[in-house]
Amino acid sequence: MFGVVVVGIGIAGSVRIRDLLNPLPSSPSESLKLQGFVSRRDLGECHGVRQISLQEALQSNEIDAALICTDNQNHEQSVRSFLEAGKHVLVEYPMALSEQTAQELWQLAEQKGKVLHVEHIELLTEEFKQLKKEVDGKELVEGVLHFTGGPVDEQKFGFPSFSGIARLTWLVDLFGHLTVTSARKEENEKEKSSKLTAHFTTAENRPLSWIEERAPGLKREKKVRFTFKSGILETLPPAPRAAVGPFMQDQNLFAQKLLGQVPKEMLAAEKRRILHCLDLAEKIKHYCQH
Numbered sequence: 001m002f003g004v005v006v007v008g009i010g011i012a013g014s015v016r017i018r019d020l021l022n023p024l025p026s027s028p029s030e031s032l033k034l035q036g037f038v039s040r041r042d043l044g045e046c047h048g049v050r051q052i053s054l055q056e057a058l059q060s061n062e063i064d065a066a067l068i069c070t071d072n073q074n075h076e077q078s079v080r081s082f083l084e085a086g087k088h089v090l091v092e093y094p095m096a097l098s099e100q101t102a103q104e105l106w107q108l109a110e111q112k113g114k115v116l117h118v119e120h121i122e123l124l125t126e127e128f129k130q131l132k133k134e135v136d137g138k139e140l141v142e143g144v145l146h147f148t149g150g151p152v153d154e155q156k157f158g159f160p161s162f163s164g165i166a167r168l169t170w171l172v173d174l175f176g177h178l179t180v181t182s183a184r185k186e187e188n189e190k191e192k193s194s195k196l197t198a199h200f201t202t203a204e205n206r207p208l209s210w211i212e213e214r215a216p217g218l219k220r221e222k223k224v225r226f227t228f229k230s231g232i233l234e235t236l237p238p239a240p241r242a243a244v245g246p247f248m249q250d251q252n253l254f255a256q257k258l259l260g261q262v263p264k265e266m267l268a269a270e271k272r273r274i275l276h277c278l279d280l281a282e283k284i285k286h287y288c289q290h
């Protein structure tokens with residue numbers, strides 16, 4: 001059994017508590033036991049789970065692992081504190097707001113011999129699994145991924161290439177290693193709107209673009225237009241309802257890592273992908289600022 005604590009009780013943190021309290025029977029998640037949660041607000045009890053202080057969470061012998069569900073700007077500090085306290089860590093994406101920090105945190109985890117797991121539910125949705133099947137084996141000519149959504153606070157969630165890392169992860173998982181060729185960000189502070197446009201080339205030198213557009217009232221949505229040698233894909237393929245939600249799938253993967261059931265090669269490939277995406281995010285930010 002691994003005692004766990006959830007830190008940060010927003011949308012993601014609440015889902016984590018729900019899923020930890022209801023593990024799928026006979027799944028790896030049954031080896032996780034929720035011991036408490038940490039919040040800056042005084043919440044007392046939440047679904048019968050006790051609120052504890054950050055200090056108690058860091059020091060308690062009953063807590064083996066922390067799930068960090070705070071806003072992105074806090075990830076670095078929380079991940080560092082729990083690793084230093086000798087706890088395993090699950091952190092919601094993006095793991096950090098710079099590639100350098102991510103490297104440091106990984107080094108710390110290795111030095112401490114602890115699991116550092118980064119949630120990437122965008123790869124676990126039925127929507128993505130169908131898209132991946134559709135793209136598999138096709139030769140790309142050019143492509144665009146266009147995301148829209150409501151405004152996010154850059155102070156709390158970081159530069160849009162980091163808060164939008166899920167879109168970069170899609171592109172990298174579908175098309176492999178990418179190189180940033182240019183990027184720009186337009187912003188209207190008064191209207192709380194922003195639009196990031198980044199251009200890439202694939203290893204086969206094919207152009208790809210990513211647009212991350214945010215404004216009040218914009219629906220959370222992804223549009224694709226991928227041109228392949230064999231034809232054009234202009235809509236995301238229809239996806240069946242998932243039997244198991246993406247956060248629960250991610251939680252099972254974390255538990256499997258704690259149980260030592262995930263092959264080394266898979267862990268290494270994941271780490272490479274995560275660092276590559278953060279490196280792209282960093283380069284995009286650099287292009288936009290210079």
Ligand SMILES: NC(=O)C1=CN([C@@H]2O[C@H](COP(=O)(O)OP(=O)(O)OC[C@H]3O[C@@H](n4cnc5c(N)ncnc54)[C@H](O)[C@@H]3O)[C@@H](O)[C@H]2O)C=CC1
Pocket residue numbers: 007008009010011012013038039040069070071072074092093094121
């Ligand atoms: N909402 C979702 O569907 C998904 C969210 N994520 C990630 O989960 C994280 C949280 O996102 P949301 O839950 O949507 O945001 P949110 O704003 O609803 O929740 C963040 C919570 O963390 C708390 N918090 C911030 N600093 C803290 C600190 N130092 N100590 C304790 N609590 C602190 C905030 O007060 C807030 O309640 C982000 O990293 C996001 O990228 C990832 C995938 C999906």
Ligand SMILES: C=CC1=C(C)/C(=C/c2[nH]c(/C=C3N=C(/C=C4\NC(=O)C(C)=C4C=C)C(C)=C\3CCC(=O)O)c(CCC(=O)O)c2C)NC1=O
Pocket residue numbers: 011121122125163164165166167220246
């Ligand atoms: C309704 C308001 C709503 C909010 C405020 C919301 C926030 C939200 N959803 C996210 C991702 C995500 N959110 C979801 C799914 C959900 N997340 C949910 O809060 C709910 C209700 C679902 C599911 C049906 C998924 C699958 C991702 C991964 C990225 C993606 O594929 O879009 C993220 C991480 C950053 C990002 O990738 O953009 C945030 C902050 N999602 C929402 O749907």
